[in-house]
Amino acid sequence: MLMSTAPAPAAPILSVRNLSKHYPLRAWWGGKASVFRAVEDVSFEIRPGETLGLVGESGSGKSTIGRAVTMLNPPTSGTVAFEGTDLAGLGAREMRRMRARIQTVFQDPYAALNPRMSAGDYVAEVFRLHRPAMGRGERRAAVAGLFERVGLDPRFMGRYPHQFSGGQRQRICIARAIALKPSFIVADEPIAALDVSIQAQVVNLLQDLQEELGLSYLFISHDLRMVRYLCHRVAVLWRGRIVELADSDQLYEDPRHPYTRRLLSAVPLPDPVAERARLAVAGAESFGEGRPGDLVAVAPGHWVADG
Amino acid sequence: MSTGTPLAEAPGLAAPAGQPALVREPGSLASFWRRLRARPSAVLGLAIVVLLVGVAAFADIVAPYDPTATDWGAVRAAPSLAHPFGGDEVGRDVLSRIIHGARASLGAGLVSVGLAVALGLPIGLLAGYAGGWIDALIMRLTDALLAIPFLILAIALAAFLGPSLTNAMLAIGLSATSTFVRLTRAQVRAVAAEEFVEAARSVGNPPWRIALVHILPNIVPAILVQATLTIAAAIIAEASLSFLGLGQQPPEPSWGAMLTVAKNFMDQAPWMAIWPGLSIFLAVLAFNLLGDGLRDALDPRQRT
Amino acid sequence: MSADMSTDIAEAPGAPLLDVRDLRVVFDAEGGAVHAVNGVSYTLREGETLGIVGESGSGKSVHVLAMLGLIPRPPGRIAGGQVLFEGEDLLALPERRLRRIRGGRIGFVFQDPMSSLNPGMTVAQQIVEPLRIHLGLSARAARARARELLDLVRIPNAAARLDQYPHEFSGGQRQRVMIAIGLACRPKLLIADEATTALDVTVQAEIVALVQELKRELGMAIIWITHDLGVVAGISDTVQVMYAGRILERGPVDAIFADPRNAYTLGLLRSLPDLGRGRAGRQRLHQIEGSPPDMRHPPPGDPFAPRNAYATPRCRAEMPPLAQAPGAAPGHLVAAWYDLPALIAGERPGAREGLRPC
Secondary structure (H helix, E strand, C coil), X not given: CCCXXXXXXXXXXXXXXXXXXXXXXXXXXXXXXXXXXXXXXXXXXXXXXXXXXXXXXXXXCHHHHHHXXXXXXXXXXXEEEECCEEHHXXXXXXXXXXXXXXXXXXXXXXXXXXXXXXXXXXXXXXXXHHCCCCCHHHHHHHHHHHHHHCCCCHHHHHCCHHHCCHHHHHHHHHHHHHCCCCCEEEEEXXXXXXXXXXXXXXXXXXXXXXXXXXXXXXXXXXXXXXXXXXXXXXXXXXCCEEEEEEEHHHHHHCCCCHHHHHHHHCXXXXXXXXXXXXXHHCCCCCCCCCCCCCEEEEECCEEEECC | CCCCXXXXXXXXXXXXXXXXXXXXXXXXHHHHHHHHHCCHHHHHHHHHHHHHHHHHHCHHHHCCCCCCCCCHHHCCCCCCCCCCCCECCCCCEHHHHHHHHHHHHHHHHHHHHHHHHHHHHHHHHHHHHHCHHHHHHHHHHHHHHHHCCHHHHHHHHHHHHCCCHXXXXXXXXXXXXXXXXXXXXXXXXXXXXXXXXXXXXXXXXXXXXXXXXXXXXXHHHHHHHXXXXXXXXXXXXXXXXXXXXXXCCCCCCCHHHHHHHHHHHCCCCCXXXXXXXXXXXXXXXXXXXXXXXXXXXXXXXXXX | CHHHXXXXXXXXXCCEEEEEEEEEEXXXXXXXXXXXXXXXXXXXXXXXXXXXECCCCCCHHHHHHHHCCCCCCCCEEEEEEEEXXXXXXXXXXXXXXXXXXXXXXXXXXXXXXXXXXXXCCCHHHHHHHHHHHHHCCCHHHHHHHHHHHHHHCCCCCHHHHCCCCHHHCCHHHHHHHHHHHHHCCCCCEEEEECCCCCCCHXXXXXXXXXXXXXXXXXXXXXXXXXXXXHHHHHHCCEEEEEECCEEEEEEEHHHHHHCCCCHHHHHHHHHCCCCCCCCCCCCCCCCCCCCCCCCCCCCCCCCCHHHCXXXXXXXXXXXXXXXXXXXXXXXXXXXXXXXXXXHHHHHCCCCHHHHXXX
């Protein structure tokens, strides 16, 4: 039962240690009243070729973690070691260079595209930034190849974002994200804004690209069904802390933390008989509303917050 | 047309009408024209602006007389076939003076607003994108300038610089600058909060490139609309300065200067005041209509 | 079928409450008219819960807003049809009469509770307003009723919370307040448009459970509009699948999930990953190819045909009528020229079982 499909332990590509992100709250007179702990003391690793799911509800800090590990919104404290380099210690110029290896796919493909930049230029931009020696024709050919790879007609390179559907826009974002052959992509709710009939297309594409390019993903989502399908391991966040971290199958089959159980039992089932039965017994499992404690191993690779 | 693969999937609602699979779409310019054309008032405004600019540009050809040539037989002459708009107090042809005066009025509008944008846009971009103490300093300065009414500031500056059309343009341009600083800054801040700016950062764009490549093109429409509306205000300002003797100097014509003289002859020769007054009204109306039309046509919310 | 009455109210002899007949809605946009709703007809009975599933552009929300005069006109316009609510044609009513019905006999819950509640008014003021307008209650009586309503939607300490502002409530509580407002005048019909979409999954579960309980207590009919197949499975008597402004399939909830007859419904069900299945031995997700159609130029015939692997030449030429599916449960209607069960059976044995994910 504990047979894991995750790759054999290798040196992690990303290693996050004691990451915290605090925001000062200002009192009405302008002084510092207290701090809001959006993320508190979070540690995890992602191995090459692995997808780590980060699940939790709004305000749990999952997107904050995504933006902290990519230094788009650097953490208050803690280290983020990417391929052995501590990103928090890099200067602005070095970090910009590092961004060729770390990419982000954002939630809302309507907002993430520059409305006044053609799709082709948008993808080509990463070559301009990181491959300045590349010629015009070479760049164009590379973008056309990327368009084909993500299932877009290269003839649409000259079109502007408003001429594409939501699913196509997310493909444009993905084309840009893989253009420089990064080793790690943060996918922040990449399907949440898409129509149901489009979500599977995008998830399949992400998965194919992972196999092809050996990518590692940090997959941030509130869609517990898709997380189970896509992720090798899953971390459950609650109020800025990880309350449970385990192999995906283990977490879904044997959730240990009450919050994880509550979360999983809240997922509606697309089967009337099962769903009516679930609603009939629905009753939130109560658990301590206090701060979750430190992670303790309950099984190999299965960590649960105590208290 | 569909091959069943995502390659040929039809884009959703936002797709252009009857679209063939083109290599390059007509882009947003064509759809912008379509939206502008759908607004009769904007088309009217544009037509008047084009007409006025054309008249001003070809004043030497269009005008029946030399605007400064006096004709003692036409002193305060009522409109007639020879002088359709009548004659002024020294017998100059009012129509010819209106036509040549368009140069001063439109020129003042365009040059002063051009100056205001040229100064205001980079300063606003800097304030909006740099933030911090630079922003605070620039904002306090523009606040101070904005506290003084536009026309009063222009008059004070023009009086300080000395009466001439060039100085009037300079005064109007400087007075309008703070509006563009404010607008640019507000727009920059709004656009900078958009996710595509974060996406631009996420692939390693340096700050200057984000400001110029990602933010600037997205604030141009708002600046353009404001510029059009400010041209209307600048035309009034030029007329006011000339009316006060701070703009165009005699005998060169300007609508405002023509009004100054005309006020003494309201009873005997009302046409001397009516035509320049109407011209100012028409030019201001045209730029306002065009500005409102542009605002609607460039509104990104109209796109999807 | 009689064994489980609660699941089969569509067949129960409730009186018709809402009768939508060939409703058509068009938005006149630049570059051509958008055909948002293209001939939607259905009947809702008293006490029935109808789940309407569809993606953006399916017309699921627009047709409901249109029938209550809530779409902006222009650019929107009703291009045809009738909507009989308790015998009155809503489309023919003057705005004044329609206003009395909205928030009165028909209550609403919208997607985003924060933008639907006025941030500058206390919760009491917002609940009291419809009570005074529609029921003509005195200020005192309306306030008492507002308190009852907050109790009804299980907001603890209702009396104290009446005078608080929306920002003092959590997202889930705000949606409870919205439901209280929707139910304020004891409507015969409650329309919930993506009412739980903006909520966290645990809060969604609470709201769905609450609506279930309220329905048992109050017996109103519900139209629950969502894109989430899971939510409709639990609370609907009847499910209606919409696409490109048309109803593609409609029937008793169990029949729709166990025996889908339209390829779009099947595609949606198959594309959902299974919460109970592990990574080992899993298959690539079933995906529906292509994108929803451009409603300015809807494809001729069946709008789903361009994305449908089972489509026949006739599907691409002619829109099939919504009719009783042969051999299916009574009241299970489908718009399809193809025979889906036969096609699936021919594909591979055991494929049908895959439809029951749990």
